[in-house]
Amino acid sequence: MSLYIGLMSGTSLDGVDGVLVDFWAGAARTMSAAYVEFPQALRDELMALQAPSPNEIEREAVAANQLAEIYAGCVAQLLAKSDMKSADVRAVGVHGQTIRHRPELGFTRQTNNPALLAELCGIDVIADFRSRDVAAGGQGAPLVPAAHMALFGKEGKTRVLANIGGIANISLLHKDGSVGGYDTGPGNVLMNAWITRHKGAEYDDNGAWAATGQEVPGLLAALLAEPYFALPAPKSTGRDLFHADWLDARLAPFASARAEDIMFTLTRLTAVSLARAIAPHGSDAVYVCGGGAYNATLMRELQAELGEAVKVQSTDALGVPPNRVEALAFAWLAYRFGERQPGNLPSVTGARGERILGALYPR
Structure with missing residues (x-):
């Protein structure tokens, strides 16, 4: 098996969707899926962080720690549902929570603490997928079309x-x-x-x-x-x-x-x-x-x-429920990182070329 976990929490700020996927021989077989709702206080804070506000650096860091704990809880559910151990999984691909996206200024920021997530779940974590594409002159989004073609394209x-x-x-x-x-x-x-x-x-x-x-x-x-x-x-x-x-x-x-x-x-x-x-x-x-x-x-x-x-x-x-597709895409992006293969499409993002996306936080 070649197991990867994908975690996605999006602009709706409702919670995190997770999937455990086996990419053996290039196929994608979902082993388990889970959803963890965000507590209201965290939703409110993530919403407030969308705009400049007092003490936002410290507040973002605290929110990132809370997110990592929720992500780790989702990982634990995925492992329990599939009867797998953390050592069985090659990596977790996690998007993080976008609070600023300004590619025209050369940056994008997804709140997360991937180092803490790696510590909590004992699995390599791949995070910050957008930044390399932005560094190459791209929009950094959307990143999922490459995964969609690999998983759902039909000649x-x-x-x-x-x-x-x-x-x-x-x-x-x-x-x-x-x-x-x-x-x-x-x-x-x-x-x-x-x-x-x-x-x-x-x-x-x-x-x-x-x-x-x-x-x-x-x-x-x-x-x-x-x-x-x-x-x-x-x-x-x-x-x-x-x-x-x-x-x-x-x-x-x-x-x-x-x-x-x-x-x-x-x-x-x-x-x-x-x-x-x-x-x-x-x-x-x-x-x-x-x-x-x-x-x-x-x-x-x-x-x-x-x-x-x-x-x-x-x-x-x-064959894929609508609430699992984005998490599946980030599992695929983690898989591509693991294979040291590019994950972006310059035709989509406008980047100068294909790039391996993500940053590794070893377990």
């Missing part, structure tokens, strides 16, 4: 994998073997912020609240006027751009709109921005992963935008 078929987490990104898996991809814009981040403000909920379960609303005239166009949407690839984004203040500035002329109508329009924003990115590539099918795959209203709107000729379905159709 003679053009497929799109759409990851709808806090931010949405696409992997364009072309039938000729070429790969593209980029962040398309907000996924769940604005919808989650809006429902938390008005309902106290963390997310719109199955899109039920959005389904009670209708599109606010003029608002979708105002949101889509954001210059990011018109930028050519390669490009990447995050909470540095799409946050509550960004939304409030654009909602000001629509103060009389009902909250549920704004919620539906935000759902439409994600669907339309994704569809506009996908449509020009003539895909045979679109497979959705991330939390957005569980939002029936969003999935319905995305299907409507793309039309009947393109089938929209979750990655369950490919």
